[in-house]
Amino acid sequence: MRNIxxxxxxxxxxxxxxxxxxxxxxxxHHAVNANEGLxxxxxxxxxxxxxxxxxxxxxxxxxxxxxxSNDEYSNIPVIIISAKTHEQDIISGLNTGADDYLPKxxxxxxxxxxxxxxxxRGASWTGxxxxxxxxxxxxxxDANHKVYVDGREIKLTHKExxxxxxxxxxxxxxxxxxxxxxxxxxxxxxxxTRTVDAHIASLRKKLLSYGDVIISVSKTxxxxx
Amino acid sequence: MRNIxxxxxxxxxxxxxxxxxxxxxxxxHHAVNANEGLxxxxxxxxxxxxxxxxxxxxxxxxxxxxxxSNDEYSNIPVIIISAKTHEQDIISGLNTGADDYLPKxxxxxxxxxxxxxxxxRGASWTGxxxxxxxxxxxxxxDANHKVYVDGREIKLTHKExxxxxxxxxxxxxxxxxxxxxxxxxxxxxxxxTRTVDAHIASLRKKLLSYGDVIISVSKTxxxxx
DNA sequence: TAATTTTGTAAAATAAATGTAAAAAACCCC
DNA sequence: GGGGTTTTTTACATTTATTTTACAAAATTA
Numbered sequence: 178m179r180n181i182x183x184x185x186x187x188x189x190x191x192x193x194x195x196x197x198x199x200x201x202x203x204x205x206h207h208a209v210n211a212n213e214g215l216x217x218x219x220x221x222x223x224x225x226x227x228x229x230x231x232x233x234x235x236x237x238x239x240x241x242x243x244x245x246s247n248d249e250y251s252n253i254p255v256i257i258i259s260a261k262t263h264e265q266d267i268i269s270g271l272n273t274g275a276d277d278y279l280p281k282x283x284x285x286x287x288x289x290x291x292x293x294x295x296x297x298r299g300a301s302w303t304g305x306x307x308x309x310x311x312x313x314x315x316x317x318x319d320a321n322h323k324v325y326v327d328g329r330e331i332k333l334t335h336k337e338x339x340x341x342x343x344x345x346x347x348x349x350x351x352x353x354x355x356x357x358x359x360x361x362x363x364x365x366x367x368x369x370t371r372t373v374d375a376h377i378a379s380l381r382k383k384l385l386s387y388g389d390v391i392i393s394v395s396k397t398x399x400x401x402x
Numbered sequence: 403m404r405n406i407x408x409x410x411x412x413x414x415x416x417x418x419x420x421x422x423x424x425x426x427x428x429x430x431h432h433a434v435n436a437n438e439g440l441x442x443x444x445x446x447x448x449x450x451x452x453x454x455x456x457x458x459x460x461x462x463x464x465x466x467x468x469x470x471s472n473d474e475y476s477n478i479p480v481i482i483i484s485a486k487t488h489e490q491d492i493i494s495g496l497n498t499g500a501d502d503y504l505p506k507x508x509x510x511x512x513x514x515x516x517x518x519x520x521x522x523r524g525a526s527w528t529g530x531x532x533x534x535x536x537x538x539x540x541x542x543x544d545a546n547h548k549v550y551v552d553g554r555e556i557k558l559t560h561k562e563x564x565x566x567x568x569x570x571x572x573x574x575x576x577x578x579x580x581x582x583x584x585x586x587x588x589x590x591x592x593x594x595t596r597t598v599d600a601h602i603a604s605l606r607k608k609l610l611s612y613g614d615v616i617i618s619v620s621k622t623x624x625x626x627x
Numbered sequence: 628t629a630a631t632t633t634t635g636t637a638a639a640a641t642a643a644a645t646g647t648a649a650a651a652a653a654c655c656c657c
Numbered sequence: 658g659g660g661g662t663t664t665t666t667t668a669c670a671t672t673t674a675t676t677t678t679a680c681a682a683a684a685t686t687a
Contacts, residue, residue, distance in 0.1 A: 264512060271515040276523070277502070288487060290496040298479075298501065298523065322576045322622055333676055335621040371634085372676055378636055395633060395684060541636085559663055597665055603647060620644060620673060635686065642675070653664070 179296060181222050182206045184240070185229040185258070189257035194227065197285040203292075209236035209295060215243070218250055221360045222343070225292060230259040230270070238273060245274040249346075254295045257282065283304040315387050317345050326385055336361060337380040344391060344401050351400035373399075405446050407431045409439040409465070410454040410483070419452065422510040424515075436460035440468070448478055450517060452530060455484040455495070463498060476585075480518045483508065535570035537626060538614050541613035542570055550609055561586065562605040569616065569626050576625035598624075 181203045185191040188209070195205045206221055208214035208234050216224070226244070230237035237257065244250045254276040260265065262280040270278045277291050310317040316325040317338075324331050324341065333341065337359045343352065352360075354373045362372075377399055381388035390402045406428045410416040413434070420430045431446055433439040435457050436590065442448070455462035462482065469475045479501040484491065487505040495503045502516050531574070535542040541550040544567065549556050564586045568577065577585070579598045587597075602624055605612035615627045 264509060268511055268515045271519045274522075276519060284489060286493055290493045294496045294501060297499075321574045321625075322619065323574075336675070370677060371636095374634065375636080375676070378634095382636090393634065464656085563663070595666060599645065600665070602643095606646095618645065631684100632685070633682100635682070636680090638678085640675100640677070643687105644671105644673070646671070647669090649667085649668070651664100654660105655660105655662075655682090656662105657659095 179224040180204045180206060181292070182214060182217055182221070182223040182226045184208045184209065184211060184226065184232065184237070186210060186232055187229070190229075191348060193285075194288065197289070198292075201289055211237070211240035214240060218244075218253075220345075220356055222346070223253055225295060226253055226255045227288075228257050228275070230257060230261060230266075238270070240354050241270075241273050241275060248283060256288075256295070258288075258306055310342065312345050312348060313387055315341075315345070315390070317342055326387060331383050331385075333380070336376050336384065340376060340380055341384075344399070348401045351364060351394050351398050354400040356398065403427070403429045404449040405429050405431060406450040406517070407433065407439060407442055407446070409433045409436060409451065409457065409462070411435060411457055412454070415454075418510075419513065422514070426514055428517075436462070436465035436468075439465060441477075443469075443475055450520060451478055451480045452513075453480050453482050453500070455482060455491075461494070466495075466498050466500060481513075481516055508586055535567065537570050537573060538612055538615060539613070540566075540570070540609065542567055545554045551612060553585060556608050556610075558605070558608060561601050562608065565601060566609075569624075573626045575621050576619050578623035581588075581623065588611070 179202075181198055183198075183205055185194070185207070186209050191207050191209075195207060198205050206217050206223070209215050212235060214226070214228075218226075228237050228241060232240070237259070241255060241257075244253065244255065255274065256277045256279055257270045257275045258279045258281060259270070260281045267278045267280075276295055279288060279291060290303070296334050310319065314316055314327045316328075319342065322338070324333055324338065340357065343357070343360060354369060357373050358369065377391060377393070381391055384390070391399055392402050393399050404427075406423055408416055408423075408430055410417055410419070410432070411434050416432050416434075420432060425429050431442050431448070433442050437460060439451070439453075443451075453462050453466060456582045457465070462484070466480060466482075469478065470482065476499075479504045480499065481504055482495045483504045484495070484502045492503045492505075500557060501520055504513060505514060510532060534541050535544065539552045542555075542563075543549070547563070549558055549563065549566065565582065568582070579594060583594060602616060602618070606616055609615070616624055617627050618624050
């Protein structure tokens, strides 16, 4: 499922967009300002960003510049949504690195058409930084969705694959179970059970001799050694 | 140098665009109607197409559909330029496979910003497939549109053939159902049913003892073993 | 160290995705 | 427009994946 990050301080608009995107089968994440957007980007591998320009605090264009100069995020497509509709605004948005510019007000149909247009092209860039991730004898080829241990391919289930990819893309981070549930499962874990632990266990087993590169930090979560 | 194909019957506009694009360092090609456009596409590997919708003869949208359902050209980005500026025109243009839509009149600066935005993504790769593809006992002769299993010809339907060719040309890739729908069927594959699976099943059956070289990766898609 | 909490893990229960045949619909070629 | 073919949809069987459970083991706390 595709993750879409909505950065928009007007919660009415954000909710409207959220409602429609979810209906269209997307997973949405909402930030009310740029800093919150950056935090979510750190937690969730987003496929597209909808960016309002008029934000409190860090402005939309500043955010866009940060994104575009950051290795990990520079490939994520950005659609600007803004009440500024002058030609010069649009041109400067595009030239700063946005992929499209949608003047407010806009119809949901138009928004969906633009999202689909961009994602259609997206087969070749996955919204994630590197296509091949390596860690010790583990190699993850994201374009081809394959994982190798010491050069030998192993078969992972989808959740195991997502976990491994998240760890490999953030080798220094310890992820709490909540954060893992948010990034990979996509819901708030109200009464959490042992789901994450079970998947970690089976992933470790499939990684054979590298199973112990995934460490658990008591009361904190999981991450790479 | 990037090649840009301009399909526009109004020669004044075409000349204006040509002048500005050349000044910006692009190589331009001009067609006054869709058929001429097709001829140029056959001769020049174009990186982007600017398409006027109101053309004499074959209409712009028809041309777009042809492009998008042709293996060789389907990846070339298309920007529609048109005097039709109603929301529904734009949406239907995007959903037919255009990458952007520029209402007339437009400024050269805007056109250049849009062209640069699209080319920045480097979307243009005109991968020309080999003429004969082989994988284990399967042989696909693309020039003659024939498929052999252990030297014996088998009859495939068009969709089966396209699937097989896509797999054989990308033996390491696992294709999601969405991507298969995009590549082989067309773009607005909204409500997908089990179409892809059904075709995979019949293709497997026709491949006889090699049916299981097409593997399914749960929640991910299909590809070669 | 004992009590408590947290994590590991196998296996059962549940849920979801895929395989497949066949009916229905669409397409195509006289 | 009719007859054959291809494509899509449907329904159900089968397989695979995910979640939950229960208990063991390890870590943390007091």
